[in-house]
Amino acid sequence: MIDDSLLSQMKEIGMSEYEAKVYVILSALRVASAREIHEQTKIPRGRIYETLTTLAQKGFIVSSGKAPQRYSPVDVTRTFERLKRESVNSLEGLHERLKALETESPVPLMQGYKLLTDWTRDNQIRMILHRAKTEIIFLCNDEEFLKKYGSDISRAAKRVPLYLIVGRKELAESATVKCYLGGKDIGSSFFHTVAGESNGLSMKLLLLADRVESLSILEENGKRTGIFIYPDMYAGYLSRKIVQEIVPVERLQKRS
Template identity: 75%
Template sequence: MIDDALLSQLKGIGMSEYEAKVYAILSALRVASAREVHEQTQIPRGRIYETLAALAKNGFIVSSGKSPVRYSPVDVTQTFERLKRESVNSLDGLYQSLKALETETPEPHMQGYKLCTEWTRDNQIRMMLHRAKSEIILLCNDEGFLRKYRSEIARAAKRVPLYLVIGNEELAESAPVKCYTGGNDIRSALFYPKGEDAGGLSVKLVLMADRTESLSILEESGRVTGIFICPDMYAGYLSRKFVQEIVPVKKPRKST
């Protein structure tokens, strides 16, 4: 009986179901006629010859004699060394083709991804803080977020310029890094939206990294959602505007 695991592995290298069965039987018998292969595999007689021909064409078996023609597998070591070389060459060719596409394909359009679970939002925030290479702008007015990512924010600030913009200056006392406040536009549009357009929607956090990607955490009617955009075509413009408008928070002097 042919081992199912062996058949699965043979199909994994590109053989059909019939080819895998025939090759496995010939590997066990070492030499057999088409009729004997048919009897051992129960493959329809009309399919035996085309299956043997396909295996021979692909270099897995050879034939000898005339009446009847007998078939035997090519040396296994020789066969699989050839397969390894062909696989490496094929992968190398695929790699070169894909690299060529990278240089020929225009820059991708802006793409947005909705992050519906706390786990995905949490991981994206941590990854953005970790992978930023030139600048981080973090707008946050939620003390819970600042506590949760305190260590990541502090580590990121040691590597790249980090601007932590808060809507409530009291948060500066517990923030892990230097804080900033924005002008009226930032306060009214992001931290304290008013009017019908707000619709109960509040911004919990906005994170922009390297002026190329952004993550917004929004809450509406108690439901929190994250929107990750990369590449973000507006991140560069907004980042420059924020840096121009924000001012450092002056911590109150301690009384003596």
């Protein structure tokens, strides 16, 4: 839910109601498509692109420039420092600066975002499962996450090839889709810490979609952090290696 007091503060610096809602949601999600923003804000679909265009022109957000376009906020500190400087300039000077921003090329390099709250992580995971078009790889060894996203995983598996990879065979018994086990490389890299290599950091979940984006949830000393990367230049290679190594759980059961 969007904080009404935060929206009021955004409107005080000149944003419209829709601009404030879109900017606040993007600041939380870090990256999203126009459709996802529409679903989160309930802003009429016809007004979403108009609002995104206005925010981009004002220098608050940037787009990926690729279809489907994804949008993300410019660094908050940098954005508001700029606003402070520009507040003393004339409207003409402000207009020229914003027009200059409009002509800049979208950032093509790999972008990483921290997802620090449960709400942000949950929404981004569900959006990835919903928007994936060609393939989903979901590595998880935590029953809590498998239950939380079980229905989302099931729906996604009906649309695209989905590989649900678990670290323990017994987790597959409660799963709603076909499960896989990985070999030694997957086990040591994602599920089990190699002796002498423990640094207190463990991976709870790794989600790879369409071989172009990734989301991981890491835990250190009881504190969880999500890392979302788009476009992830390593996602394609990692996805191919994982698919080559995994084995269906039922195939292992037949051998026993």
